[in-house]
Amino acid sequence: MSVVSRVSAIPVVGLPEIVPGDDLGVLIAEQLVVNGTALADGDLVVVAQKVVSKAEGAVQLISAQVPGAQALELAERLGKDARIVQIVLDQSKRVVRAVPGVLIVETVHGFICANAGVDQSNIETEGLVTTLPVDSDRSALVIREVLAEQSGCDVGVLVSDTFNRPWREGSINVAIGVAGFDPLQDLRGTIDDFDREMTTSTVSVADEVASTAQLVMGESGRIPVAIVRGVDWEPGNYLAGRLIRPANRDLFR
Amino acid sequence: MSVVSRVSAIPVVGLPEIVPGDDLGVLIAEQLVVNGTALADGDLVVVAQKVVSKAEGAVQLISAQVPGAQALELAERLGKDARIVQIVLDQSKRVVRAVPGVLIVETVHGFICANAGVDQSNIETEGLVTTLPVDSDRSALVIREVLAEQSGCDVGVLVSDTFNRPWREGSINVAIGVAGFDPLQDLRGTIDDFDREMTTSTVSVADEVASTAQLVMGESGRIPVAIVRGVDWEPGNYLAGRLIRPANRDLFR
Secondary structure (H helix, E strand, O other): OOOOOOEEEEEOOOOOOOOOOOOHHHHHHHHHHHHOOOOOOOOEEEEEHHHHHHHOOOEEEHHHOOOOHHHHHHHHHHOOOHHHHHHHHHOEEEEEEEEOOEEEEEEOOOOEEEHHHOEOOOOOOOOEEEOOOOOHHHHHHHHHHHHHHHHOOOOEEEEEEEEOOOOEOOEEEEEEEEEOEOOOEEOOOOEOOOOOEOOOOEEOHHHHHHHHHHHHHOOOOOOOEEEEEOOOOOEOOOOHHHHEOOHHHOOOO | OOOOOOEEEEEOOOOOOOOOOOOHHHHHHHHHHHHOOOOOOOOEEEEEHHHHHHHHOOEEEHHHOOOOHHHHHHHHHHOOOHHHHHHHHHOEEEEEEEEOOEEEEEEOOOOEEEHHHOEOOOOOOOOEEEOOOOOHHHHHHHHHHHHHHHHOOOOEEEEEEEEOOOOEOOEEEEEEEEEOEOOOEEOOOOEOOOOOEOOOOEEOHHHHHHHHHHHHHOOOOOOOEEEEEOOOOOEOOOOHHHHEOOHHHOOOO
16 A cells, blocks of 8 residues: 555435435435535445345344244354344354354355344334345445446445454454455565565455444444545455455464 | 544654664654644554564564474474574464464464564564564553653554454454553443444444554555544553453454
């Protein structure tokens, strides 16, 4: 990263409550006009998973679930609602760790996270949970295309979610969907100040941008969209799967 | 986080090459004057570990090492320099994972990271490596006190380093030392938009701020200090150990 200009995170305040069928790209573009925040080429638009899931109807009714044998066993052992565990399992390829209170899975998308991203907070209807979008890269791409059309600007788009992690306390916001830019910056082969090759291989620009956005978005869901301006990124057609460490390079599955 | 103002990351460009004995707080304060960047109350000053280690003389000469039995065995198995492995082991409590090319340890400070943070890049003298500062919280505190004295401003200070992590590709910048603020934001008990208690417990504000800073600092070491402005933080005397997940809550040690 050779940028020396500032990086700014600008919250997109004032968005309405998102409901199924909403066109997030249009709503964001309209709100930016209201807010007097003009998009610029090179902006990265970070959209919280929760509103993407709501707009796409990625929700499940808890009372409609019929937990199977695995969900019943896990729920008993972990002290969780078996119907919610069933929703988590439906969103998962594999259980990574399960101990009382904690259910870490590999989602159908390949993300390793708690409860497959299934979330009860910030939903207006009791008894509903949101699930991760079916294809967050596709969600990001659609928003990017609408924003390009409405603003004439070439922006990158991220769909983000807050994940916990091993070893360190506190969740951080990470990218689960990307469009228009390379989420990784590869430093292999670049030269340090003393003419030696850098050994740190890659930096997750997308996750760092997601974390930057959260500093203005807040966890409680009141500001689900932020613009991160001034980041040096490489354009291209990449998917967030690029941020998933392959099993053979991951010592902690 | 209820902030709706912008967050900005401002690179502190133009710092000299840091050498042992340098007073980083004074150098940063002087450079900010040169750059016309006045500190403000509430700013968070992020300082890369590498320059803290250089200023504090936290370096080791590779040729001076006499590797012991464990270092020789690990070096052989992992394909690494036994003298560097010895430096890593001297900085560690425990080896967490060791496979060819990868040595993950728990450092004497309690951080779990590759090679105990021992690093050969961006050092002017061949044959030297930097180690993590002995006490990065203390390093941050000293810088904070100097900046308060020189600028009259109440700022928080972070010492940061780039760590790799399980499950996800790409390193991200995290906090290894803090002074003046709470690195975690506890959301337990806060209420979402629909009057339900938030279940996500805590957000690592410090790690998100470190990641924000890296977007202007760059990995290659050219800009080792950045100011992150506009973040809503709680003042207090905390240590970065607060960001380390206790072993009994960590499923991946």
